[in-house]
Amino acid sequence: MTDTPTRRRRPSLDRVRKLPAWSALVAGTFLGGLSGGVYGLVTPPVYTATSYVVAVPTDKAPSDAARGFAQAYGRVATQLAVLGDAQVWAGVPVRTLRDSVRTATSPDAPMVAVTATSAQPGLAVDMADAVSRALTRHAEDTKGSTQVRLVQFSRAVRPGKPSSASSGVTALVGASAGGLLGGLVLLARPRRTGRGEGPAPAASVPGPATAADVQR
Numbered sequence: 001m002t003d004t005p006t007r008r009r010r011p012s013l014d015r016v017r018k019l020p021a022w023s024a025l026v027a028g029t030f031l032g033g034l035s036g037g038v039y040g041l042v043t044p045p046v047y048t049a050t051s052y053v054v055a056v057p058t059d060k061a062p063s064d065a066a067r068g069f070a071q072a073y074g075r076v077a078t079q080l081a082v083l084g085d086a087q088v089w090a091g092v093p094v095r096t097l098r099d100s101v102r103t104a105t106s107p108d109a110p111m112v113a114v115t116a117t118s119a120q121p122g123l124a125v126d127m128a129d130a131v132s133r134a135l136t137r138h139a140e141d142t143k144g145s146t147q148v149r150l151v152q153f154s155r156a157v158r159p160g161k162p163s164s165a166s167s168g169v170t171a172l173v174g175a176s177a178g179g180l181l182g183g184l185v186l187l188a189r190p191r192r193t194g195r196g197e198g199p200a201p202a203a204s205v206p207g208p209a210t211a212a213d214v215q216r
Contacts, residue, residue, distance in 0.1 A: 044119045047121040047162050049158065051132040052132075055067070055073065056148065057147060058148070061146075067107070071105050073139060077135045082138055090131075092123070097127060114156075125158050
C-alpha cells in the first residue's frame, strides 16, 4: 500500500521528461506573457504633468548666479517648507506631494522642472502647479539676499494619455522574461543519451587478493 503513491508519480515524471526540449521555452513565454498582461490590466494607469520655473538674476547679481540657484531651488522644492504651502493649493496632504512630486534641473539652463504623477490627470496638473507656485513664493521672500528670483516659465498641461505602460507592453515584457527563464531551464536540462547508446559500464573494482594469487 505504501508503494502505490510512488508508483503513480513515476509515470507522470516520465511523461514530463519525454516532453520536447522546446516545451520549456514555449511554456515560459506563455506564462510570462499572461502574467504581464494581467498585471497591466490590474494596475491603475499613471498620469504625469510637468511645470517649469526659471531663475532670473537681478541687476546686482552676476549672470551665472541663476544657474547655481536653480540647482539649489530644485533640491529645496521637495522639502517640507515648500510642500507645506503647496498642499493648500493642491488639496492633498504633504505625504502625497512628497511621494508624487519630483524635480529636475539642468547644468546648462537656470530652469527647474517640477513633475507630478497621479492616477488622476487633473490632480497631477494641480500638484505640479502648486509646488511651482510655492517655490516661486519662497524664492521671492529670499530675493533680497540671493538677488535671484523664480518666474513661472510654463504651467503644467493636462496629460491626454497615461505615462505608465499599457497591458500590451507589460505582456510583451512578461513574455520576454518568461522566455528567458525557459531558455535557462532548457540549457540546464540534462541531455539525453543516443538511442543506440547503452548505460556506461560500471568501473571494475579489484577484489581482495587470495593466497593462490600471492603464490603466483
